[in-house]
Amino acid sequence: MPTTIPAIEDAQTLAQAIVDTIHEPLIVLDGGLRVLAASRAFYEIFRVDSERTMGCLLYDLGDGQWNIPALRLLLETIIPEKTAMDGFEVDHDFPGVGRRTMLLNARKVIYETSADSTILLAFTDITARRAVERNLADLLEHTEELLRQKQVLLQEMQHRVANSLQIIASILLIKARAVTSEETRLHLKDAHQRVLSVAEVQAHLHASGDLDQIEVGPYLSKLCASLAASMIGDSYPIALDVEADHGWIGSDKAVSMGLIVTELVINAIKYAFPTTRADARIRVGFDSTDAGWLLTVSDNGVGGVETAVPLVHGGLGTAIVEALVKQLDARMQVQSAEGMAVSIRHPAA
């Protein structure tokens, strides 16, 4: 059983001790908003003394520093209706203290044996907390702005890289037109096409944004359309078809795959059809399963030794393809019977 308080005087002493013990400013008001008691913290923080506080109207305290419209709203409108209010925020410039943000908690105490009422009003100084919150909000805003600006910078860099590749390609083309040796011209044109393919791969990956994965079908279709536009003339028509399922691959692997397709398609265009044929066709296929993916580049050309020569005996294109296949951790298989078919199989990760 708790010990009972024997006398009213003792109860008042206990109440004042409780008020004084609280670290935060607290005042006790009567029904007419005059101060009945105040905590030590109240006197210290708001720099007022008990003589000019006790019995005074709250709004007259400290040369009227508590005559705040928001506080009047709380005490005269909200508390009479609700009897309690927590976390009522007041931002005010207190004379001698400075601008402070206070959280006010108020309770109206109604007695059973009396018509009088008492209001307990506690203050929590959240000025420092609000400053930290503002700093954090600023930091977050600036960080978001930084990310936006990085994206702008990245896009500009990608545009400039693409422009550089176009310039390199145009220089190679200018040189190809200028040289007299047919072999040198072909090499320069190959180099020109390779640079254009790298540019196309880069442009496609750029257009894919920040995606880690890209859809293979549209990617290969766009790449092959670019190859066909620059390498297949109207007088020497070869159909270049892409048949791909809805598979996706990592953007890092997509670069290697694009360059492999470029080399194999260039090879087929150059060697598979030594004479003009109406049904000349190169097919680029992509199939993905749970076991991995399969990339095929095949043609219905002459096949046999003639087409396989560059791939069997090596050349720059072959070296590039072999290096890229190795980079992908994939396996390449070449079949040269009816036409030529190169399969690159990549196991699932």
Added chain:
Amino acid sequence: MRTASECMAMAARMDGYAARDIEPRLRAEWTIMASHWRGLARQADWQDRYAASASQSRLSDLLLPMAASVS
């Protein structure tokens, strides 16, 4: 694509952000971004000069600015 002067304007803007931010990490990031924009301005300068030279078929004019920008 931005011109060289537009890239320099972006660099100045990043410098402004660096001066504004007190947080060291953010300040360093803005400074690096400003540096990148200045690099892009140099790149834009020679690329635009190349385009102008190429359009006038004066490729010899291209080579010197390109070499200078690389160094």
